[in-house]
Amino acid sequence: MKSPKCRRETRLFAAPETIAPAGVIGYGPREFEWYTKMSEQRTTAAGGMETSYGFRQVGQDEKQGLVNEVFHRVANRYDLMNDLMSGGLHRLWKDAMVAWLNPPKRPGWSVLDVAGGTGDIAFRIVEASQGNAHATVLDINGSMLAVGRERAVKRRLDANVDFVEANAEALPFADESFDAYTIAFGIRNVPHIDAALREAFRVLKPGGRFLCLEFSEVGMPILDKVYEAWSFNAIPRIGEIVAGDGEPYAYLVESIRKFPNQENFAAMIRAAGFGRVTYRNYSGGIAALHSGWKL
Numbered sequence: 001m002k003s004p005k006c007r008r009e010t011r012l013f014a015a016p017e018t019i020a021p022a023g024v025i026g027y028g029p030r031e032f033e034w035y036t037k038m039s040e041q042r043t044t045a046a047g048g049m050e051t052s053y054g055f056r057q058v059g060q061d062e063k064q065g066l067v068n069e070v071f072h073r074v075a076n077r078y079d080l081m082n083d084l085m086s087g088g089l090h091r092l093w094k095d096a097m098v099a100w101l102n103p104p105k106r107p108g109w110s111v112l113d114v115a116g117g118t119g120d121i122a123f124r125i126v127e128a129s130q131g132n133a134h135a136t137v138l139d140i141n142g143s144m145l146a147v148g149r150e151r152a153v154k155r156r157l158d159a160n161v162d163f164v165e166a167n168a169e170a171l172p173f174a175d176e177s178f179d180a181y182t183i184a185f186g187i188r189n190v191p192h193i194d195a196a197l198r199e200a201f202r203v204l205k206p207g208g209r210f211l212c213l214e215f216s217e218v219g220m221p222i223l224d225k226v227y228e229a230w231s232f233n234a235i236p237r238i239g240e241i242v243a244g245d246g247e248p249y250a251y252l253v254e255s256i257r258k259f260p261n262q263e264n265f266a267a268m269i270r271a272a273g274f275g276r277v278t279y280r281n282y283s284g285g286i287a288a289l290h291s292g293w294k295l
C-alpha cells in the first residue's frame with residue numbers, strides 16, 4: 001500500500017509544474033531535470049546527512065524514524081529488489097568486500113556487521129572463513145533482522161551469527177570487542193555518520209579493520225547519465241511493480257546522491273581516528289569500498 005503521507009512528502013521539493021500525475025511513480029522528464037540539479041549537491045565531510053532524507057531537508061530527530069519506515073516497508077522484498085536494482089552487481093561488490101577483508105580461517109576471530117540487515121555480508125564472511133569466524137549482525141530495524149535470522153537458519157549459519165537490534169550511533173558493546181567492523185550500504189542511512197564512525201573505532205581492537213561499502217560518485221560522465229536515468233526512473237517503478245511500493249526506492253536513490261563522495265568520506269573516516277585509509281571504486285565508482293585500520 002502506498003502511503004499518501006509519503007507521496008505528498010516526496011513531492012514537497014518539486015515545483016508544481018514538474019509534478020508527475022497522481023499514481024505515477026518515478027520522475028517525469030522535467031522532474032528528472034530538476035532532481036538532477038538537486039543531485040549535484042552532495043553533502044561533504046563537513047556534514048549534512050543528518051538533516052537530509054533523500055533530497056528533503058528534515059530535522060535531525062526526524063531522519064531515523066523516516067529511514068526506519070523505509071526498511072520496515074521493504075524488508076520482505078529487500079533481497080529480491082537488491083538483485084533487480086543492481087542487476088546482481090551488489091553480489092560482486094559484496095564478494096569483493098569480503099575478499100579484501102580476507103577473514104582468517106581460524107577460530108576466535110569476530111566481526112561486527114553494522115546495518116547488516118538481512119545478513120548478506122555476515123554470511124559471506126562466515127563462509128569465507130570456512131565456518132570459523134563469528135559474526136554479529138547489528139541493525140536498528142527488527143523487520144530486516146527477522147528476515148536475516150530466517151535466512152541464517154536456512155543456511156545453517158545460525159551458530160556462527162548473532163543478531164542484535166541497536167543503533168550504529170550507540171553500539172551496545174565494550175571498547176575493543178571486535179577484530180573487524182563492516183558496514184555495507186548502511187552508513188548513508190545513519191543520521192550521524194561521525195558518531196557511527198567514532199563508535200566503529202571504539203569497539204574495534206587495536207589493529208582492527210574497518211571496511212565500508214557504499215554507493216559513491218561515478219567518475220565517468222556518460223556512465224553517470226545512464227546510471228542516473230536508471231536510478232531515478234527505473235528503480236522506483238520496479239519497486240512499485242515488484243514490491244507494490246515505489247516511494248521507499250525513491251528515498252534510496254536520492255540518498256545515494258546526497259552521500260559524500262569518495263574523498264570526503266575518506267576524510268570522515270580519518271577524522272574518526274582510523275589510519276591507512278584507502279578506497280577502491282567498483283563499476284566506475286557506482287560503489288566504493290573504504291578501508292581503515294585502528295592503529
Ligand SMILES: C[S@@+](CC[C@H](N)C(=O)[O-])C[C@H]1O[C@@H](n2cnc3c(N)ncnc32)[C@H](O)[C@@H]1O
Pocket residue numbers: 064067068071114115116117118119120121138139140141144166167168169183184185186189190191
Ligand atoms: C540498504 S540496507 C543494507 C543491508 C545490508 N548491509 C546489505 O548490504 O544488504 C541498510 C540498513 O541500514 C539499517 N540502518 C539504518 N539506520 C541505522 C542505524 N542508525 N543503526 C543501525 N542500522 C541502521 C537499516 O535498518 C537497513 O537494514
